[in-house]
Amino acid sequence: MPYASVHAKLENHFARLTKLEDVAAFLDWDTAAMMPPGGAGSRSEQTAALRAAHHELLSRPEVGSWLDEAEGMGAPEPWSAANLREMRRRWTHATAVPSDLVEALARAESVCETTWREARARSDFAMVRPRLAEVLGLVRQVARAKAERLGGSPYEALLDAYEPGGRCGRIDAAFAELEAFLPGFIAQALERQGGPPKVPPGPFPVSLQRELGLRLMGVLGFDFERGRLDVSHHPFCGGAQDDVRITTRYDEENFTSSLMGVLHETGHALYEMGLPMEWRWQPVGRARGMSVHESQSLLFEMQACRSRPFLTFAAPLMREAFGGEGPAWDADNLYRLYTRVRPDFIRVDADEVTYPAHVILRYRLEQALVGGAMEVDDLPAAWAEGMERLLGIVPPDDARGCLQDIHWYAGAWGYFPTYTLGAMTAAQLFDAACRADADVLPGIGRGDFSPLLRWLRASVHGKGSSLSTDELLTQATGRPLDPSVFESHLRRRYLG
């Protein structure tokens, strides 16, 4: 078969797959943002049927033959070659694991997640422990099966699903550096930050919070012809490139956290909206991986929107939105509020400085659990030990300890490191953007994100998955991941 022909077959086939993935994304959005409670049981059946149809299509044996043939011929240009690599990666993930193991894990995850919800509510790890042990046992089998096909360690085979090509050596080195840096830095930052900032007094009606959120989304560059803002219990960014759905949740007593959450999700959304249109339905046209995705949300949230220039621009808009009065609404006070450091137990509520400690703990633990160096029974004690060592605090119960995150209980092993890889990547990209265009930071200060967005479109969004994460970062910033840029950012912001 000539190259063009087998290539066209593969592109047609993967376009069908991508479209079904988009359908699944809209269904997930609906589940979180729209579905009434009575629909839950049927929804899981609908989702499973859709995923089964997708899996059957992806894992057809002829796809493997087409890939062999196309790879044997070589690709005519770099994007096609990268597309072929991404197709192969997806096909390998889909076919590496025997289907009875996939099904057993899906069932175990579903039971474990349900049990976890109750266990967390009761703060009773023992209740879910056997279910988690069952999940882990199956996850280890999946990891070994994938590692045989992908190369690398079993843990890396799981990581690869979220962070394609991710390697523990690189992560270990970066996290070791942060681990050495953080405890001393946190102590310094706490000492420097002074007394508590003033909290703007509420209530803040949801409709006004929503209006302000929409306004600032527009300032950041969100295209409302191609997206929406809605409400869900856990904020996320979903949908598809032409129709990005972000969500938030509102607290009428405190607008600051929801608002910053909206700007975080807007960062994710801008990445999706900026992916290369000419590769719209191909694997190479999709987002690079979770660390790059998180780097885009954190670049907008942490680097741009928690900066003094942005908060100086936004403070009067916030004050005006709620008719606020008094010193709590001063830009300086809002900046202090949005950069407050406080070691605490819950990852999702953590500030920029202590967040990596939560992630490093989880990364170490899941590596040990997947690799077999640790068992589920040891988790609460290991968690307490790690929190003590990294943040100097010990959670008073399991709900504020190893029961707080859904990931492991729902089967997402190998995901955690991408949060902090994303934070470091964000710092490095933002630093490069500011160097490349001197108007990036002043632009942010006057509510003009176009210089920043222009650079990101060219250097990150428009690249899709045509480069590896390392290549992407090296082309955009001149070097691979370098934790010192993140550390410099923290020093400037918290000790400067």
Place this chain on the structure above:
Amino acid sequence: MPYASVHAKLENHFARLTKLEDVAAFLDWDTAAMMPPGGAGSRSEQTAALRAAHHELLSRPEVGSWLDEAEGMGAPEPWSAANLREMRRRWTHATAVPSDLVEALARAESVCETTWREARARSDFAMVRPRLAEVLGLVRQVARAKAERLGGSPYEALLDAYEPGGRCGRIDAAFAELEAFLPGFIAQALERQGGPPKVPPGPFPVSLQRELGLRLMGVLGFDFERGRLDVSHHPFCGGAQDDVRITTRYDEENFTSSLMGVLHETGHALYEMGLPMEWRWQPVGRARGMSVHESQSLLFEMQACRSRPFLTFAAPLMREAFGGEGPAWDADNLYRLYTRVRPDFIRVDADEVTYPAHVILRYRLEQALVGGAMEVDDLPAAWAEGMERLLGIVPPDDARGCLQDIHWYAGAWGYFPTYTLGAMTAAQLFDAACRADADVLPGIGRGDFSPLLRWLRASVHGKGSSLSTDELLTQATGRPLDPSVFESHLRRRYLG
């Protein structure tokens, strides 16, 4: 293969199909109610990929062998037998038409529908005529291909997709009777109805209209744990049995039409919510067909909610919802408003009495077009002639004539008669319900729909597709479709 085994295979297979149909229904709801405009292009690709996956699964050759085998063995009980019939019907529809013809028609429909939108806006039939002729040419081929496998005429083969087992002989007879009855009746009704009713003065804020709609949906029996009310340009009922999504659109100058639209869609929703749970994912557990579906919306709208007892109950709620004052809010005036007869050009705005004339016209025309007795070029003249004969008015332009409805341009041929079959069925079912339980009508007068709903659950909703439409109606009312019940209803309401 033993019966149980082939039967289980079929049930598993059709359960997968049903779940994918539900996914498609949610996607369609999203398209109409949620999607931002920029998502339209990608959405049609996503929808097409989903339908292709469904079609491939349904039309697999082994499904035909399983059906042959299962039919050869006979079914253990009536529901399984009916399920087998419904599976066969779906499989036949899916496999009767060569896939290149299916694709050619899908492309032609898509182009024609787009052209139609512009042609309707310009009121220029000539603009879309060649596109419609192309669609009709392909529809005739599809109809012939399906008729060869299903038996019956080509038109009946199209009708069967909306009205399973529908036959023109029965429809012709019923419509001929109505056609004889209507012109004289309309004249009498117009004479009897007196001067125009008072129109409650607006504006009516959307939020208050929505609240009132939700309240009355609750009165009718809508379960908000298993459904939602949203906004779309064309009101409809979508989603799935456990999660029914209805929509409306609001006019701040006039609440009456949107409100009645909500009650109409609630009738559809109650049918879906009442389908037999134990056959949840099987073809036999789905709605019987479009005439029965429309009978449920029209039973609630026309029979129950435009009745004097209901409007006497609802008038104070309407007045209270909008803080209204004066005689326009009297129950008697609202009843006159909601039963006003006025021959006009647009089907969707037509009243209960003149509506069948619009449908009969379209039914005759599409029969002639599909059968080859008429060509697209003759449509505007035939339309004018029919309107003159049936309603005594001639549309001044094509926008108010043969361009007003999307159906033919989008490929929905054989759908129109189900509206009026539904209206007649609604009258017959409501009459039977009132005879079976003397509290049905008094219940409606005090806002208690439970006696009505109880009867419908037992006689219609809970039957799913276990009976043919004729059998369903005969078991529920003691006889097959009888237009005289509808005529009696009209006489009582408009001349009584």
